[in-house]
Amino acid sequence: MSEWLENHLPKVVLAPSFIAVLIFVYGFIGWTAWVSLTRSKLLPKYEIKGFVQYERLFDSPRWDTAINNLYIFGALFIVIAMVLGLALAILLDQKIRVEGFIRTIYLYPMALSMIVTGTAWKWILNPGLGIESTVRGWGFENFTFDWLVNPDFAIYTIVMAAVWQSSGFVMALFLAGLRSVDGEIIKAAQVDGIPTWRIYTAIIIPSMAPIFLSAFIVLAHLAIKSFDLVIALTGGGPGYATDLPATYMYAMAFSRGDIGQAAASAMIMMLVVFAIVVPYLYSELRAKND
Amino acid sequence: EPQAEVLHWWTSGGEAKSVAVLQEEFAANGGTWTDMPVAGGGGDAAMTALRARVLAGNAPTAVQLKGPAIQEWYEEGVLADISNVAEAEGWDKVLPASIAAHMKCEGTWCAAPVNVHRVDWIWANADVLAANGIEMPTTWDEFNAAAEKLQAAGVIPLAHGGQAWQDATVFETVVLGLGGPEFYNKALVELDPEALTSDTMVKVFDQMRTLRGFVDENFSGRDWNLATAMVMNGEAAFQIMGDWAKGEFLAAGKEPGKDFLCASTPGDGYLYNVDSFAMFDVEGDDKRAGQELLAKLIVAPKFQEVFNLNKGSIPARTDVSLDKFDMCAKISAEDMATSSENGSLLPSYAHGMALRGAQAGAITDVVTAHFNSDMSSQEAVQQLADAVANSY
Amino acid sequence: MAPILDIKNLYKNYGATEILKDINISIEPGDFLVLVGPSGCGKSTLLNCIAGLEPISGGTLSIGGKDMTHVSPKDRDIAMVFQSYALYPTMSVAKNITFGMKVRGVDQATQDAKLKEVASLLQIEPLLNRRPSQLSGGQRQRVAMGRALVRDPKLFLFDEPLSNLDAKLRVEMRTEIKKLHQTLDASIVYVTHDQIEAMTLATKIVVLKGGVVQQIGTPAEIYNRPANLFVADFMGSPAMNLIPARVQRNGTSTQVAIARAGGDPIVLTDTRDLHLPEEVILGLRPEDIAEAGFRAGAGVQEAACLVDMVEPAGADTYVVSELGGKQVTARLHAETSAQAGQMLNLAFDMSKVSYFAKDTGERLN
C-alpha cells in the first residue's frame, strides 16, 4: 500500500485539483452548454428548446459589436501589455537603484478596484475634464483627445486603461522569469560578443518561453473577462460601442434575466478562447516534450 | 422574535439614513434587522447576489425588488404571500391602483411599495433661464426653441450623461410627450409592434436626434450627477432626470423654485418608478414574523413620510400629509393624483417598471445606439421592432 | 611588440575574501599561457577578470595595449570556453556554435563552412541538431569548445576545456589546439589540471596558489626548477619526492644524508657546486629514481631501500619506500620484480636534485 502510494504520489497530489477542475470547470461548462439550449430566463430551466438562443445571439447587432470589440481589444491589449511588460521588466533588470519603489508604482494599478479607478480614467480621458482640456489650458488650443466620447475610438481608451492596469503584473511575471535565467549563460553570450539587446532577444527571451505562456494566458484571460473595466470606464458606451462579450453576457444574465442567452454567449466566448489558446498551448507543450 | 435579513441597494448617505428609519422602527417593534446592502448598477449587483442566494437555498427574508421583476420571481415560486398584512392594513384603499397592481401576483399581495419616484422631470437653472428670458417649456417645440436660443447664447441647453439608462430616461419622456399616454402604453408597456414602427415613433427618434444636438460633445459616460452639477453651475440650462436629481441640488444648498426649477417634461402623463420590497419564502417563524412586521411598517404612514423626505421621492400611499415636503414633491404628488384618475399614471420603462429585463434592455440598446451614432430615425424604428421581437 | 595581455597588480575580492592578490602577468602575441593551481586557487576567477565578467578590485588589465577597465566583455575581442560550459539551452548545437558569427554578420556560407570544420574536428557532426540537454557531458564540453573555436579573437580563454573527454579524444583535441595555436598564431590562456596538457601545450606556465602567483616559466623551468616546495610538489604526477636531508659540503661537491627506514642513512653525493644550509628539503622526481641498472648517467648513485608498496600502473610500476621519514616514490619499468617488504637497489639521479629551504620552502639551487 505504502509503496503504491509512494509511486503514485505525484498523481495523488494532482488528483484533487484535477477532480475539482473537472467538476467546477468542465461540469459547469457542460451545465452552461445545457442551459444555452433552453429558454431560461430569471433562473435556469432545464427543458431543451434547441438552438434558439444562438439564433437570437447571432441576430443581435450588439453581440456583433461585442465580438468585434473583443478582437480589437484582445489583440491590442495582449500585444501591448506583453511588449510593455517585457520592456519594463528588462529596464528594471538593469540594476536600478530604486527598483522596489518603481516596481510598486508599476504594479499598484492592479491593487485598486476598477470600480473607482474607472472613474478617475473617465475624468482623465474626458475631453471636457481631463487631458484635452488641460493641454488646451496650456495654450495648445487645437489639441484634441476625444477618444472616450468617439464611438469609433472609445474601445482604444479601454485598451489604454486595461494596459495600465495589467502591464505591471506582466512585468512582474517577466521579471521573475528574467531572474531565473542562469547567469553563466549570459556571461558566455557576452564573451561571444553578443550585444545586450541580442542577448535578450536570442538567449534570455527564448529560454523564458514558458513564462510567455503564463503571461499570455493571464492576458488572454483578462481580455476575455474584462468586465468591470468596461462597466466603470464607459459602461459599454457610447451607445454600446465598447461592449465586450463579458459585459454582454453579464447584462444578459443579471440585468436582463435572460440566462439562456447569457449561456449561449458564454459558450461562444469559450469557443473563441479555445480556438486561440489551444494551438498555442499545443505548440508550447510539444516543444517542451521532445 | 421577528427577524429580517434585508437585501437592498440603498447605500449612499441619504438613502442609508432613510432605511435606517425603517430599521429603527423594526427594532422598536422587537425585531432584529440584518442588513445586506448590495449597491451597483441600479440593483443589478443585488439581483446577482439574490439569484445566487436563492439557488443556494439561502434566500434573504426581504429584498428590494420592483416592477415586473416581482412577478418574474413569483413565477419562479420563491415569493411569500403577504396578503394577510395587506388586507389587514387596507393597502388597496391607500395605494393608487396602478401602483397596487405592481404589488400583486396573480391576485395575491407579494410586495410592499416604499415610494414613488417621478422620472419625467425637467430641471433647470433659474438664473440661466431668467438671463435668457426663457420660461419652463411645456411642449417639445418650446423646448427646442428655448434650447436653440440658449445655444446661441453659449449655454449648453441640455445637460446629459451618455449612459444607456440616461438615454433611455430621456427617450421615454419624449415618447410620453410626443405620443401621449396612450401611445406610451401601447409602445413601451404593451410593446405593440404597430406602435413601435409608427410615424410617431419616427418623430420621437427625430426629437432624440434634435436633443442630441443640444448636448455638449463630452457627454459620453458622464455620471448623471455631474450633469446635474452642470445645471447648478449654470454651465447648462436643463436636465431631464428623475427626482433623485433634487437630492444633489439640495445637498449643494440650492433652493427649489429659487435657484433651480422643476417641471414635468412636456406633455401629459406621469412616469413612475416605484421602489418596493418583496418577501421571499423562508423557513422559520421568526423570519415569517419579520416579514409581516416589515411589510406593515413599510407601508405605514410614518415610514412613508420620513423615508421620502430623505429620498426626494413621494410616498406611495396617497393619504400621507405633504406638509413637510418641498415644492417639487408637492407638484409630483398632485400630478400623480390627477394622472391616476385619468389613466396617465404610467410605469417607467427605463427604470424597470414597465417591462421585463430582456425587453427593456433590447429597447435601450436601440435607443442608445441611435443616440450615439448617426443612425436615421427610420432605421432606428426598424431596429427597435426587430430587437423587441428578438428579445423573447 | 606590445603584450597582448598585460595584468598589473591585479586584485580581486568577493566581499571581504581576497581571491586574487597582486597578480602580474603579461603575454606576448602567440603565447600559450597555461594556468595551473589547486582547485579553488582562483584560476577561473582570473579568466573571468580577463574576460570582463567580474569587476576587478584593484590593479589594471589591458588587452592589446588598451586598458580594459571600462570595456565590456563583448568588446574585448576574446573567446572563452567556460568550465561550466554555459551552453545556450534553447538553441541547437549548430546554433550554439554559429550564433556568435551570425550576430557579427558573418555570411551564411562562411558560417556553414566554419561549423562544418569545427564539428568534424570535435567529432560532433551527428549532434548538430540536438539541444544541449540531450548531450552527454563530454559532448557538451565539445560544443562549448566549438563555440570558441569558430571565432578568431585576439585572445582565447579556455577553462579546463578537455576535462570531461576520454583520453583518446583529449589527446586529439590537444593536438588540434596546438595546431590552432601554431597556425593562427593565436594567443591563449588555458586552465587545466592535466599536467601533460600543461607541459605539452604551454609556452609559459603560471602556477597559482591561493590567489598568489608562485612561479611563471616555461614548462621545462617549472618542471625541472620549481621555484618553491609548493610548485615542486604540485607539478608532476606522481609528485616530486620531497625528502628532508642533511647536507655537508665536501670540497666542491655536497654530501647528502637521508634517513632510511630499517638502516643507516643513505649518503649520496651531489657533484654540483652548491652552497646550502645544513638542513634542506631535497626534491627528486619519481622518474629520477630507477631500479639499479636501469638508469645510467653522471650523477646516478645507487642505494638499497626497503620497498613498502608496489603499485603497477600499466606502463610503469611505482615503488614506495620510506626515506627521510617520507613515502618516496620511484618509477620503475613495468616488469620489475620488486616486491613489498624486500630491499631493492634504487638508482638516484643526483644531477636532477632540487633543494629547498626548510623554513621558507624557496628553491636554493
Added chain:
Amino acid sequence: MAPILDIKNLYKNYGATEILKDINISIEPGDFLVLVGPSGCGKSTLLNCIAGLEPISGGTLSIGGKDMTHVSPKDRDIAMVFQSYALYPTMSVAKNITFGMKVRGVDQATQDAKLKEVASLLQIEPLLNRRPSQLSGGQRQRVAMGRALVRDPKLFLFDEPLSNLDAKLRVEMRTEIKKLHQTLDASIVYVTHDQIEAMTLATKIVVLKGGVVQQIGTPAEIYNRPANLFVADFMGSPAMNLIPARVQRNGTSTQVAIARAGGDPIVLTDTRDLHLPEEVILGLRPEDIAEAGFRAGAGVQEAACLVDMVEPAGADTYVVSELGGKQVTARLHAETSAQAGQMLNLAFDMSKVSYFAKDTGERLN
C-alpha cells in the same frame, strides 16, 4: 554470494535512438567496477539506469538480488555522484552534504561527525557555509563527492567524480576512494576518463563503445590483452601502436614484417607459438618500444627507425616514427638524445605484442 548488481540484456532508448544495447554486467560485493568508453558512449546513461533515474527499455536490473524494475531510486540504497554535480542551489555546502542523512533520519550527532570527516577528507572545511554558486568548479565537484561519501549504501555510483580536480588532489582523492572501497568493502561503479584512475582503482573494467560492451576484465587483462582493436586503441595513453604487418610462420615462432619509411621492412621474430592469418594488425604499446640498450628481456629485438618527431613530456620523451604506414610512438626516457630526422635504434618487446584480425578487429592471440 549473490551479485550485488546484476544487469541482464539491458536496453535503453531515447525516443528512437538506442543508447545502450544488450548490456550484461554483474558485480560481486566489494567489486570496484570502472566504466570507460569514449565520450557519449552511454556511461552516464547506464549509471542513471542503475540508479533508477531513467526507465530502462528492456532487460532486467537487480541490486542485491532484488529486481529493481519498480523500485524507486531512494529505495535502491545507492549513492551517486553526478557528472553535472547537481548540487542543491539554495542549500549551503554543509546542508548539501547532510541532506541525505537528514532525510534518512540519521541523528544530528552522527550527521555532524560524518560531515566533519568528509569535509576534512575533501578539504572543504572552510567552505561549509557557502552556497554552491560561490564555489569553484573543483570545489563543487568535491561537494558532490561529499554528498555520496557520507552515505553508507549498498552501491556507490561515481560519474567522473574527479575530473575537475588538480592532479595532486586527484591522487589524494583516488587514494581515499580506494581506502573507502577497502575499508567499507563497498561496491562501486565508477566512470572515469582517467586511465590511471581506471587502472589503479578497478577490480574490473568495462569498456563501452556506442552502447555496446567491448570487453570486461581486470585492468591487467584490459591493458595487456585488449579484446579488440577498439579497446587496444582506447586504453593507454599514448595509445597502443597498431601497425599493419605481414606474418609468416617459421617453425614454432613467427616472423613479423613491418613496412618502414625510408628502408626495407623490419622483420621481427615472435617466439610464441601462434597461429595467425597472413595479414594482421600488430599492437605494441609505446612503453614496449624503448631506445636500444634501455630494455632487456627475452623477446626484445632491435631495429633502426627514422625519427619523425620528438616530444618531451617531463618524465618521458616520446618519439614518433612511421612504421607500416602508421605513426608509431615509442616512449623513451627523458634524457634521450634522439632527434627528428635521424635514424634511431629502437628496441621492440615482441613478447608483449597483441595481434588483431584485419577485418573484424578481434584479438587473435
Added chain:
Amino acid sequence: MTDLSMPRTRAQGTAGKTALRWLLYVLLGLFALYYLMPLFVMVTTSLKSLEEIRTGSLIALPRDVTLEAWKTAWSSACTGIQCEGLRPYFWNSVLIAVPAVILSTLLGALNGYVVAQWRFRGANIIFSLMLFGCFIPFQVVLLPMARLLGLMGLAGTIPGLIFVHVIYGLGFTTLFFRNYYVTIPAELTKAARVDGAGFLRIFWSIFLPLSLPIVVVTVIWQFTQIWNDFLFGVSFSQAGTQPVTVALNNIVNSTTGVKEYNVDMAAAIIAGLPTLLVYVVAGKYFIRGLTAGSVKG
C-alpha cells in the same frame, strides 16, 4: 549573480554609459508618470471637499486639503444602514484572502511541480485542461456554484468563499509554477531522489526554496484577485461575511443618492492598501539566480 549592465568598477562608467543610464532612468520615470496619473486624480480628489469637486476642475490640485473624506471612508461612510465605513469589512476580507492565497499557492506549487518535474503519461493533458479552466467566465459558474455551495452547506460562509477562490485560482497558480519549474534542471530532482528524498521532501526542501520569485508573482496575483474580487464576494456572502469590495461598491455605487467622489476615491485607496503592502513586502524576494551553481552545463 550576473547583471547585464557592466560590472561597476571603482569609477563608474564613461560619458556614453552615464548618458545611457540617465536615459534609462528618464524612461522609467516617464512610465512611472503614466502609471501614477490616475492615482494623482484619485488622491487629489480624495483630499477635496465635495463642494470643491462640484465646482472646480476634477483633475486640479485641491485648494483646501482636507482629510475628511479619508476619515469618512474608513469609519463613517454608509454601506447600507451601518455607517461605519470600510473598517468592519476588512477583517472579512483578510479571513477570506489569507487562507485562500496560501492554499491556492501551495496547491498550485505542488501541481506545477508534478506537471513539470514528475511527468507521467497524460500530465500535459491534465495541465492543459486545468489551464483552460482559467478561461471559464465567472458569471457562468455563479449559479451552479451557488447551488453546490448550498448543497455543501457552505452558502454564505467564509469557508465557502475560500473554497471558491481556491478552486478558481488553481488554474493560474498551477500555470505559474509549472512554467517556472520546467526551467529548473531535472538533475536536481535526480540527485535528491538518490539522496533518499521522496516526492514531498524534494518539493519542500529543494523546490520551494528555489521558487521565491514565482511565489511572489503568484501571491501578488492571487492576493490581488481575491482581495479585489467582487462577483464571488457579493454572490456567495451574506450579511456579516461580506468582503471589503462589497463595502467599497456600496459606498461608491449609489444610483439615486448623492455621489461623494472624495469618499469614493479615499475608500478605493484604503481598500487597495493591503494589496499594496503585499506588493512591497513580497517584492523583496525578486531575487536573481537562485539556481546558479546548481548544475554544470
